[in-house]
Amino acid sequence: MKVKISAFILGVMISFSGYAQDQYQGSSAGIQHVYSSQISYAVKNIKPTKGKKVENVILMIGDGMGISHYSSAWIANNGKMNIENCMYTGIVKTYAADKLITDSGAAGSAMATGKKGNYHAISVDVNTNKPLQSLTDYAIAKGLSTGIVVTCGLTDATPATFCANNTDRDDEEELAADFTDCNVNFLFGGGRNKFHNRTSDKRDILAEMNDQGYTVCSTIDETLAAESDKILAILEEGQLPLASERGDLFQKATAKALEILDKNKNGFFAMIEGSRIDDCGHSNDLPKLVEEIGDFDRTVGQVIEWAEKDGKTLVIILSDHETGGLSITDGSIQDGQVTGQFANESHSGILVPVYAYGPQSNQFSGIMENTDIFEKIKKLLEL
Numbered sequence: 360m361k362v363k364i365s366a367f368i369l370g371v372m373i374s375f376s377g378y379a380q381d382q383y384q385g386s387s388a389g390i391q392h393v394y395s396s397q398i399s400y401a402v403k404n405i406k407p408t409k410g411k412k413v414e415n416v417i418l419m420i421g422d423g424m425g426i427s428h429y430s431s432a433w434i435a436n437n438g439k440m441n442i443e444n445c446m447y448t449g450i451v452k453t454y455a456a457d458k459l460i461t462d463s464g465a466a467g468s469a470m471a472t473g474k475k476g477n478y479h480a481i482s483v484d485v486n487t488n489k490p491l492q493s494l495t496d497y498a499i500a501k502g503l504s505t506g507i508v509v510t511c512g513l514t515d516a517t518p519a520t521f522c523a524n525n526t527d528r529d530d531e532e533e534l535a536a537d538f539t540d541c542n543v544n545f546l547f548g549g550g551r552n553k554f555h556n557r558t559s560d561k562r563d564i565l566a567e568m569n570d571q572g573y574t575v576c577s578t579i580d581e582t583l584a585a586e587s588d589k590i591l592a593i594l595e596e597g598q599l600p601l602a603s604e605r606g607d608l609f610q611k612a613t614a615k616a617l618e619i620l621d622k623n624k625n626g627f628f629a630m631i632e633g634s635r636i637d638d639c640g641h642s643n644d645l646p647k648l649v650e651e652i653g654d655f656d657r658t659v660g661q662v663i664e665w666a667e668k669d670g671k672t673l674v675i676i677l678s679d680h681e682t683g684g685l686s687i688t689d690g691s692i693q694d695g696q697v698t699g700q701f702a703n704e705s706h707s708g709i710l711v712p713v714y715a716y717g718p719q720s721n722q723f724s725g726i727m728e729n730t731d732i733f734e735k736i737k738k739l740l741e742l
């Protein structure tokens with residue numbers, strides 16, 4: 360009873376002060392993270408689309424965002440999320456070719472190429488190690504525009520699976536070199552230190568891509584001002600800052616991507632990732648996790664609103680895997696307060712949800728393999 364009272368008092372204190380506090384409940388119970396939210400933001404109420412034709416696909420990946428992570432943000436935002444505008448939902452199996460517990464390399468490879476990848480591999484065949492074509496390659500071959508927007512480094516596993524091929528995701532300078540062949544129209548993220556000042560060779564990939572016709576940007580203002588149909592925007596040496604320090608960078612970059620890509624009458628494919636949700640799962644940091652998902656969801660709201668106006672854009676929102684084995688043990692929707700507990704600091708084997716908005720979103724209902732995401736997009740865009 361004493362424990363309950365002290366937990367209650369702690370909860371009340373936190374609901375006024377708005378920060379997280381860890382309570383050590385003993386080894387069997389693990390650590391409970393109490394979070395009283397300050398992320399409260401308005402969500403948009405967006406009408407479903409009526410048409411059937413898909414001209415554009417926007418694949419939005421919340422890296423490491425399981426159903427419990429989504430639930431935490433939903434509670435912290437007083438029971439509302441932009442994702443709820445999605446017309447259909449399904450469940451995705453995340454396992455890798457060689458392991459139950461996947462990583463962003465294997466999972467990204469599955470969604471980018473339609474083939475299950477080995478743990479830590481980037482879009483290569485599991486038997487021959489030969490490069491596999493990704494959705495961006497297929498889209499470019501059909502004359503569509505392509506874009507990648509992430510909040511991590513561009514050579515981190517998820518974006519790399521759409522732009523590079525390697526047996527090892529840690530070979531990031533090699534992955535950066537592969538970007539010279541990717542021909543993606545709009546590339547936005549961090550990770551400049553893999554493109555220049557390289558330790559493995561003296562190549563300056565930024566200069567090489569500039570020579571190929573890319574407008575290379577290093578600030579958000581440069582990015583927003585760029586008018587080229589080939590933009591490489593790398594804002595940081597490492598990852599972009601976490602949501603609390605990032606402001607509306609992710610939303611601005613996403614809006615710019617849509618503006619550039621929508622100029623192509625053949626349509627486009629874009630992959631937009633809330634990359635740092637996964638980092639907060641690894642560090643078992645529930646407050647930062649909730650902020651990251653809030654930032655991702657605000658971007659989702661903006662994208663769905665754009666798609667509603669367009670009418671021919673399919674938006675697919677999902678995760679590559681769950682991180683941390685998060686459970687929700689207490690909280691209050693009214694107070695925006697979440698109490699959570701993590702099982703570990705790694706990925707888990709829990710299946711993840713997929714949410715879809717727009718024409719043909721019904722195709723994303725049911726239980727599916729992560730490779731089906733590739734197959735469905737390829738078919739719908741006739742790639």
Ligand SMILES: [Zn+2]
Pocket residue numbers: 423463637638641682706
């Ligand atoms: Zn991870």
